[in-house]
Amino acid sequence: MQMSSRAEAFDRWIRSAFVAVNTELEELYFRQDDRTRVEGVGDSLKTTLRDEGHVHIVGLLKEGNTGDGFQSAFNVLGNVGLYLAALRRHELTNPAREERSPFPEASSLALHVGASLGMAPRFATSHLATHNRAIDGVRKSFTSLRDELLFIDENTRGILALQTAADALTRIVHLGVSNPAADVPFTTAKRALEDVLQFNARLFDQLDVERFFYCVRPYYKPYRVGRIEYRGANAGDFSGINELDLMLGLCRANDPYYANLLVDKMSFMLPADQARLRECMTFTSLLDELLGSLEHATAGWFRRNAGAFLEVCDLFGRYAAQHHDALVKRFIEDPAAKLSKDAQQGLTASGPPLPALLRSLEVLRDMRMAAPRSDTPSRHADLQRLRKALGTA
Numbered sequence: 001m002q003m004s005s006r007a008e009a010f011d012r013w014i015r016s017a018f019v020a021v022n023t024e025l026e027e028l029y030f031r032q033d034d035r036t037r038v039e040g041v042g043d044s045l046k047t048t049l050r051d052e053g054h055v056h057i058v059g060l061l062k063e064g065n066t067g068d069g070f071q072s073a074f075n076v077l078g079n080v081g082l083y084l085a086a087l088r089r090h091e092l093t094n095p096a097r098e099e100r101s102p103f104p105e106a107s108s109l110a111l112h113v114g115a116s117l118g119m120a121p122r123f124a125t126s127h128l129a130t131h132n133r134a135i136d137g138v139r140k141s142f143t144s145l146r147d148e149l150l151f152i153d154e155n156t157r158g159i160l161a162l163q164t165a166a167d168a169l170t171r172i173v174h175l176g177v178s179n180p181a182a183d184v185p186f187t188t189a190k191r192a193l194e195d196v197l198q199f200n201a202r203l204f205d206q207l208d209v210e211r212f213f214y215c216v217r218p219y220y221k222p223y224r225v226g227r228i229e230y231r232g233a234n235a236g237d238f239s240g241i242n243e244l245d246l247m248l249g250l251c252r253a254n255d256p257y258y259a260n261l262l263v264d265k266m267s268f269m270l271p272a273d274q275a276r277l278r279e280c281m282t283f284t285s286l287l288d289e290l291l292g293s294l295e296h297a298t299a300g301w302f303r304r305n306a307g308a309f310l311e312v313c314d315l316f317g318r319y320a321a322q323h324h325d326a327l328v329k330r331f332i333e334d335p336a337a338k339l340s341k342d343a344q345q346g347l348t349a350s351g352p353p354l355p356a357l358l359r360s361l362e363v364l365r366d367m368r369m370a371a372p373r374s375d376t377p378s379r380h381a382d383l384q385r386l387r388k389a390l391g392t393a
Ligand code: HEM
Pocket: 154, 155, 157, 158, 159, 162, 196, 200, 203, 207, 212, 234, 235, 236, 237, 241, 323, 327, 328, 331, 332, 348, 349, 350, 351, 357, 361, 364
């Protein structure tokens, strides 16, 4: 990776002093009876963090260098984003009480680089997951806390496996759903989804609720860049998950709820992911292909491929249920319920109050599970038709 010496120095700082100071601050907050108290705690550490980062940012801004190639610019964007997210976490900025970011230099740099890449001017999930380049075994993080590293690693594994499943289904689109060779990608997709279930189960068992809630999640809050507030990153900001939705046919790009979600997500994805998602929107879903071939329901290819398709849908539905009913509930909903109304403000990555976010995540879960709901679009009846044709309903 080609990087200017200033970009390299900033990267080294993000990987060292930045992590050390954040970790120290987390230990201070966590030691208190009220772990939500941030203001007035560790002020000299916060000043160090703000001022050291500022020196790097002013240097990069002066250099005006976004032309060292994608990798380098993407890395600078991630690093400024991590810096601003940490300042937000430590309450050195808070979008609720400001009209513009109090960090104009960091905002300018993020806006310049973000616009040049075609991405939102903040750190995205890919910076900490799929494109979080490890050096000598150490990947980037906000802190060196065990629970943050566990969260980052299992998120990354989950995303990689969902991408594998999405790649496999894309191959089926090109093979045609009646192709005998579709058994290979169907098997790959199934295995990948089984992997995701296993990674998420491990995260559920091993992640400490309090550490995650008080010391990890707060770095994913929304913050302002310039005047505009950008929502926080979440593990869903990659195209693979939506490719799965669309190719399976469980969600549709012309459904207003789902289309809004896609539009909101686009700029949080890598440009290559944005292109994949756009292409995917032009495909006919596998479900619609199969429903269009019901007159062949007794053919060998139909029985094998429709059967495999239904198994993939079942695993995907289980993943969606696990994300919502296990992970979101255990690590966000339950601990949030114990907080005062005041402390619940600004809890989510996307900004809306928690009950609204939970309702909207529930809709998504139910679409992915093809749940029998009449108040939101669901493919329940269509999957039943397919099962009936196979005699498995
Ligand atoms: C401790 C573990 C996790 C928790 C508490 C959690 C919680 C959440 C929450 C609250 C959101 C909504 C974002 C927002 O605040 O606006 C979200 C979104 C999302 N998360 Fe997770 N998540 C976890 C792990 C994962 C993992 C490991 C994956 C992938 C394998 C994942 C995939 C997604 C996806 C795809 C979305 C976007 C919405 C969607 O399309 O489903 N999450 N998550």
